[in-house]
Amino acid sequence: MKVTSNSFKDGQPIPGDFAFCLADPEHHVCLGRNLNPHLAWSDAPPGTHSFVIICHDPDVPSKGDDVNQEDRTVPASLPRVDFFHWVLVDLPASLGEISEGEFSSDVTPRGKPGPHAPHDARQGINDYTGWFDSDNDMRGDYYGYDGPCPPWNDEIVHHYVFTVFALDVGRLDVDGKLTGPQVRAAIQGHILAQASLTGTYTLNPSLKP
Numbered sequence: 001m002k003v004t005s006n007s008f009k010d011g012q013p014i015p016g017d018f019a020f021c022l023a024d025p026e027h028h029v030c031l032g033r034n035l036n037p038h039l040a041w042s043d044a045p046p047g048t049h050s051f052v053i054i055c056h057d058p059d060v061p062s063k064g065d066d067v068n069q070e071d072r073t074v075p076a077s078l079p080r081v082d083f084f085h086w087v088l089v090d091l092p093a094s095l096g097e098i099s100e101g102e103f104s105s106d107v108t109p110r111g112k113p114g115p116h117a118p119h120d121a122r123q124g125i126n127d128y129t130g131w132f133d134s135d136n137d138m139r140g141d142y143y144g145y146d147g148p149c150p151p152w153n154d155e156i157v158h159h160y161v162f163t164v165f166a167l168d169v170g171r172l173d174v175d176g177k178l179t180g181p182q183v184r185a186a187i188q189g190h191i192l193a194q195a196s197l198t199g200t201y202t203l204n205p206s207l208k209p
Contacts, residue, residue, distance in 0.1 A: 114143025
């Protein structure tokens with residue numbers, strides 16, 4: 001099984017059009033276009049009944065004490081955890097491609113609706129739901145895709161892993177808000193094949209190429 005994208009190349013930086021935030025010299029960051037990237041997949045095995053897409057960032061700081069704080073940095077040595085940017089399930093087996101901006105075309109304060117999605121699929125909530133929980137202007141359920149916005153003072157470049165899973169079931173046996181960990185648990189035992197594509201992103205001007 002293989003995954004490709006017209007939006008970015010494997011192992012290369014993700015363009016700002018697909019990010020939640022862009023670097024801004026005056027305010028550190030500003031909002032981006034937040035388009036979901038194009039993805040295409042092929043060579044799914046016989047018996048595939050649906051696809052699942054998960055995008056996660058494994059480089060998120062495990063502690064937020066230094067995140068986006070003036071005159072401080074998030075040290076590269078800090079342990080890192082997963083942050084889920086997209087959870088999409090029940091894509092039909094006949095589908096092999098999704099378009100740029102088909103599932104997300106802007107930043108939506110207080111989140112986007114769900115779980116219903118194009119192609120009769122379902123989208124879960126991403127981890128911006130918890131991140132903005134204490135922000136009165138942004139609090140809400142963030143269904144679907146929301147792109148990169150790593151700390152602007154992080155010492156490392158973040159990686160965004162888009163994984164397509166081919167499953168032997170047409171509808172995943174999971175309900176509710178469909179978090180990343182829930183979907184990861186639900187697909188166990190049903191994965192026929194999987195393939196990933198990884199892009200990088202940073203808002204730290206000292207790390208820009």
